[in-house]
Structure formats: C-alpha cells, structure tokens
Amino acid sequence: MTEMADVTIVGGGPIGLFGLYCAGLHHLKARLVERLDRLGGQLEHLYPEKPIYDVGGFPSITGRDLVERLKQQAFQYPAEIMTGLEATDLRPGDNGWNLLTPGGTLPTRTVIITAGIGEFIPRRYQNPAIDAYEGQGLYYVVQELDDFTDQRVLVVGGGDSAADWTMAVAARARHVTMIHRRSGFQCHVDSLAKLETHPRVTLMPNRSLVRVVGEGRVEGAILSDGEGRELPEVFDVQRIIVAIGLIPGTALFRNWNLDMQGDAIAVNTDMSTNLSGVYAAGDMAAYPGKVKLIATGFGEVATAVEAVKEHLGR
Ligand SMILES: Cc1cc2nc3c(=O)[nH]c(=O)nc-3n(C[C@H](O)[C@H](O)[C@H](O)COP(=O)(O)OP(=O)(O)OC[C@H]3O[C@@H](n4cnc5c(N)ncnc54)[C@H](O)[C@@H]3O)c2cc1C
Numbered sequence: 001m002t003e004m005a006d007v008t009i010v011g012g013g014p015i016g017l018f019g020l021y022c023a024g025l026h027h028l029k030a031r032l033v034e035r036l037d038r039l040g041g042q043l044e045h046l047y048p049e050k051p052i053y054d055v056g057g058f059p060s061i062t063g064r065d066l067v068e069r070l071k072q073q074a075f076q077y078p079a080e081i082m083t084g085l086e087a088t089d090l091r092p093g094d095n096g097w098n099l100l101t102p103g104g105t106l107p108t109r110t111v112i113i114t115a116g117i118g119e120f121i122p123r124r125y126q127n128p129a130i131d132a133y134e135g136q137g138l139y140y141v142v143q144e145l146d147d148f149t150d151q152r153v154l155v156v157g158g159g160d161s162a163a164d165w166t167m168a169v170a171a172r173a174r175h176v177t178m179i180h181r182r183s184g185f186q187c188h189v190d191s192l193a194k195l196e197t198h199p200r201v202t203l204m205p206n207r208s209l210v211r212v213v214g215e216g217r218v219e220g221a222i223l224s225d226g227e228g229r230e231l232p233e234v235f236d237v238q239r240i241i242v243a244i245g246l247i248p249g250t251a252l253f254r255n256w257n258l259d260m261q262g263d264a265i266a267v268n269t270d271m272s273t274n275l276s277g278v279y280a281a282g283d284m285a286a287y288p289g290k291v292k293l294i295a296t297g298f299g300e301v302a303t304a305v306e307a308v309k310e311h312l313g314r
Contacts, residue, residue: 005031005080007308008099008108010087013041015282015297016114017070022305024077026314031108032079033101035086040067041116043294046246047161049145050168055294066294082106087115090256096277110308113258113265113273113280114301119249125242129211137218138240148173148239154221155179156209157243163187163195165241170200177237179207179223212240250284261286271304277311279304 007023009016012034023030038044043052043063051060058066082103089100096109122140124131134140139147148169155166158180164187166178178185178195183205185192195201206226213220213234220234248263259266259274264286271279281304282297290296 002104002106003029004096005029005106005108006312007031007110007112007305008033008097008106010099010111010113011041011115011282011284012036012039012081012083013114013116013282014043014066014070014294015116015301016041016112017067017074018298019112019114019281019301019305020074020079020081021070021076022302023308024074024079026305026309027077028305028308028312028314030077030079031106032081033085033087033099033106034081034083037084039071039081039083040064042120043067045120046122046141047164048143050142050164052294088252090275090278110277110311111279112271112301112304112308113253113278113284114282114297115250115253116283117246117248117250117263118252118284121247121249122242123245123247125209125244127211130209130242133212133214133218133240136216137214137238138212138242140242142241145169145172150174151238152236153177153239153241154209154235154237155241155243157245158182158185158187158205159243159245160187160191161245162241162243163191165243166195166201167191167198169239169241170195170198173200173239175200175202177202177204177235179204179209181206181208181226183226209240209242253284264290267300269303270307270310271300272307277308279307 006028009019009032044067048064085101087099091098099106149172153173153176155178170176208224210222210224224230250263265280267280267285281300283292
C-alpha cells in the first residue's frame, strides 16, 4: 500500500521542481509524478540548448542548465520522484485525494498540478510538402544548436520562441532569416531591437512558407507574400525552424471536475482550485492577467505550497 503524501505534485517541469523544493523547505512529505522519463518539462524536451534571458539572477542560462540547477535545489530534501508515470485521474479519498496512475493509486492529502501544457505537441503545418522534411533539415523541435553551424537558416514565426531561436542560431549560422506572415513581429521589443541590428539576421514580415524544395533534404524554400502570392525565386536555405506554437494537450484534466479556463485550470490568488486541497501553478494555472513565464510560475508554486501548509494546519 502506497503511503499517504502531504502533497503530490503532478508534473516535473521547472515549476513542479521548484514546488518540490518549496515543499522540502517546509518538511512536507512530498511526491512528484512526471509522465515522461526525464524531468524538466518544456525546457528539457523542447529547448535544452536555447538561452533563457528572463529568469531572475541569470542574465542567460540554457534550458538544460536551469533544469539541472532546479534539480540540485529540489533534491536537497527527501521526496518520492516517480518518472514515466502519468496521473490519469483524481478521486476523493480518505483524508484527502487518490491520484490514479497506470502504476496504481497514490493517496495524498493535497495536490499541486504543475502539468504545464500537458503533452508537448508542436503545431505542425499538416502539409506534406513541408512536414515530409522534418528531420531532414526542417525542425519543429531543436535539440542541438550545432546542427545550424555555418548553415543558411530560415525561422518561421513571429513570437518570442521564433525570436529566441533566431538569436540563438545566429550565433553560429552563416545567416538567419526570420519570416512572419503578419506585417509586424509579436516578440519582445528588446528581442526585436537586437535582431534588427544583428549583422547575420534578416527580418521579413509578410512572408509565409509555402513549400520546401530539395531531394529528400531541405535545399530551399518557396515563400509567399502578404497577399498569399507565391514568390517566383527559390529562397536559398539549408535549415528551417518552424516555431508557430504548441497545441495544448490538457484534455485529460477536464475529467477531474476542475473548473477550467481555456486550456488551464482556474485558480484563486492562493492558487487553490474549485477542489478543496487541490492547487495549480505554472502554465497550467489560469487567472486574469496571467503571463506564462518560468518566473511567474516560480512565484505561483511558492504561493501554492504556502496554501498547502495552511490547509494541512502546519
Ligand atoms: C520554445 C520555447 C521557448 C520558451 N522560452 C521561454 C523563456 O525564454 N522564458 C520563459 O520564462 N519561458 C519560456 N517558455 C515558456 C516556459 O517553457 C513555460 O512557461 C514553462 O515550461 C512552464 O513550466 P511548467 O512546469 O508549468 O510546465 P512544463 O514545462 O510544460 O512542465 C509540465 C510537466 O508536466 C508533465 N505532465 C503533464 N501532464 C501530466 C500528467 N497527467 N501526469 C504527470 N505529468 C504530467 C509534462 O510531461 C511536463 O514535464 C518557452 C517555451 C517554449 C515552447
């Protein structure tokens, strides 16, 4: 019979890991359940080598290095870490909750859900003329920046991820062109200012990727203009990064009787949900004015752990 935990954290991304540290700090009997085999969430699985510039105290740190530091911080305290195990349901139990997993039922007095965006599903074009090149010079997920050394690179997307990839790749690529289908880029003004003056970056608004050209590998791209008119020349690139967003995979949580707001769980100011003893933090938590950043998630999960303590009467 699995022992009752004071708090079970669902999701071992950056926010779950920091939550584990906070729980340890208060000597709570903590457990963490992560569906993937490795901890670290989006940082570990979607951008291990990309620099992060907006976490307090780190002018620049890669996704993987931040995860390593979060693990070091969290593992100072004893806790039960269960990786490769998905939390599939949550049912009321004696003196708390039962978290259901394919490996058995985990009894717990409280739960903090830090499941991010659930599964990580990059938004793909769903167009064979483009998607067929994934792994052949076209990337929806970048694992190694070395792949771009001395290459001519096209980055598709106008948001922060696209801007961050453009900047990261520009440090080693021959040239990077960032295209966006709209007339303006939506990334941070500072990123835009840096990209506009970067000697190896060209920004092209009003451009879309129509199809990839090449014999089994990316050798060029056909683009269209803001009116959707195909441009006659083949754009000379060897690598394409498509950063057009992620599809949230949070449907599972709709069956847990939680009040949802879009793809996330509605929370109060103490991160409590509509279920007593159940809290949410990080990308999975929704409230007016929410900003989905690592920095905001850290504060939210620290707040959630304080609320857990209160709930447990500690
Ligand atoms: C390309 C890219 C670049 C980014 N750059 C930045 C940046 O520079 N700065 C910044 O602040 N933010 C950035 N972000 C956003 C940032 O990564 C997220 O805000 C952050 O990862 C949220 O952390 P989290 O722990 O809430 O969720 P996640 O990182 O999504 O982690 C959630 C974890 O929960 C697990 N999980 C999900 N469902 C279950 C379940 N049912 N059972 C068990 N485990 C489950 C998942 O497998 C995952 O490991 C970026 C995002 C992307 C995609």
